[in-house]
Amino acid sequence: MRQIALALLTGLTIASTTGAVGEPAKPYEPGLVEYMMTVQTHHTKLWLAGNARNWDLADYQLDELKELMEDIAKRIPVYKDVPVGSMIEAVSMSNIGDIEVAIKARNPKGFASAFDKLTAACNACHVTAKRAFIVVQRPATSPFPNQSFAPKRK
Numbered sequence: 001m002r003q004i005a006l007a008l009l010t011g012l013t014i015a016s017t018t019g020a021v022g023e024p025a026k027p028y029e030p031g032l033v034e035y036m037m038t039v040q041t042h043h044t045k046l047w048l049a050g051n052a053r054n055w056d057l058a059d060y061q062l063d064e065l066k067e068l069m070e071d072i073a074k075r076i077p078v079y080k081d082v083p084v085g086s087m088i089e090a091v092s093m094s095n096i097g098d099i100e101v102a103i104k105a106r107n108p109k110g111f112a113s114a115f116d117k118l119t120a121a122c123n124a125c126h127v128t129a130k131r132a133f134i135v136v137q138r139p140a141t142s143p144f145p146n147q148s149f150a151p152k153r154k
């Protein structure tokens, strides 16, 4: 029994070590593209929720998007000479603020136009970052068939 436990422990020690012996594994640091894939998900869900007038869900998605953008600005202030941090502060945050106002006012038209402005800011940064081929837009359909975007009846 004691031998088995010892073998397990040794196995665990080996499994948790990568690279040269004695070197601890480096913590995983997502790159900008990994963050952007999550940004894309929140951007999509934000539209689907707001478009369905599910204001609670839209509010939640906007919050998540905002936190994530703040996190990106902090963690990747400069990406390949592009001042990602200051560009997020300068453009995305004011657009996010406008969406916030529209959600609070439960204003579908205001929501749609503020959402489009944010989307334009996303694409403007892609152009600046020499990624003009990355174009985001309003999603026409939901890529999340297992999630309901309809407002809950209270």
Ligand code: HEC
Binding pocket: 031, 032, 033, 036, 037, 039, 040, 043, 079, 082, 083, 084, 085, 087, 088, 092, 118, 119, 121, 122, 123, 125, 126, 129, 131, 134, 136
């Ligand atoms: C400050 C600049 C900046 C802003 C603002 C920005 N992006 Fe990006 N985005 C980038 C860069 C740079 C890349 C490419 C990263 C790479 O090549 O590693 C990228 C990549 C992407 C990708 C491609 C991911 C893939 O592999 O398909 C998507 C989708 C995306 N962004 C969505 C968005 C959305 C949605 C917004 C707005 C809510 C946004 N981005 C705002 C700079 C930005």
